Amino acid sequence: MGGFVLDIFVLYLIRVSIRFWRRRGTSSWMLQQANIENISRSLATWGCPLAEVTYVFKVGDETYSGSDEIPFIWRSSAEAYVHRHPKGSTLVVRVKPGDPETSVLNVGDQVRSLPQTDKARSAI
Numbered sequence: 001m002g003g004f005v006l007d008i009f010v011l012y013l014i015r016v017s018i019r020f021w022r023r024r025g026t027s028s029w030m031l032q033q034a035n036i037e038n039i040s041r042s043l044a045t046w047g048c049p050l051a052e053v054t055y056v057f058k059v060g061d062e063t064y065s066g067s068d069e070i071p072f073i074w075r076s077s078a079e080a081y082v083h084r085h086p087k088g089s090t091l092v093v094r095v096k097p098g099d100p101e102t103s104v105l106n107v108g109d110q111v112r113s114l115p116q117t118d119k120a121r122s123a124i
Contacts, residue, residue, distance in 0.1 A: 008073060012048035015071035026104050029094035032057045034103075036089050037065065041078045049078035053085070057093055059100040066093060068105040085110075 034057035042050040051070040056063055072078040085091060092109040096102035 008048050012071050012073050015048060015050075015069070019071070023094075023104050023106055026094045026096075026106070029096055029104070030059075031092050031109065032059065032095045032103070033090050034066075034093045036085055036087050036091060039082050039085055039087055041075070041082050042069070048073060049075045051078045051081045051085075053091075053105060055091065055093060055105065057095070057103065059095060062100065064095075064100050064103065066103040066105070070105070070107060 034055040036053060036055050038052075038054040040052050042052055049072045051072065052067070053070065054065065054067045056065045058064070070078075070081065072081065091105065093103045093105050094109065
């Protein structure tokens with residue numbers, strides 16, 4: 001049992017490190033409102049629980065999509081995240097300037113309210 005608990009923490013730290021590495025340099029990217037197309041909690045039998053999110057957003061007249069896996073230590077935390085962000089709800093993503101097919105979901109951006117997001121977008 002102890003080995004499985006250690007696996008959860010190790011995999012969580014690896015996944016968080018990968019997410020951090022992928023998001024470096026994105027702080028100046030455009031903030032864009034996106035709609036959740038699908039969200040679920042992974043049912044992995046080992047490792048840390050995940051919330052799997054697929055979203056769509058528009059840049060100009062074009063629609064783009066992205067996806068992300070958000071790691072959690074506790075299954076209940078992943079379930080709570082999925083419950084707070086149901087299919088059809090909105091979230092904020094960062095879109096790479098000049099390459100809107102590249103986007104990232106930053107959990108910290110979700111703390112902002114939409115009026116703050118609009119202010120941040122106009123400042124960029």
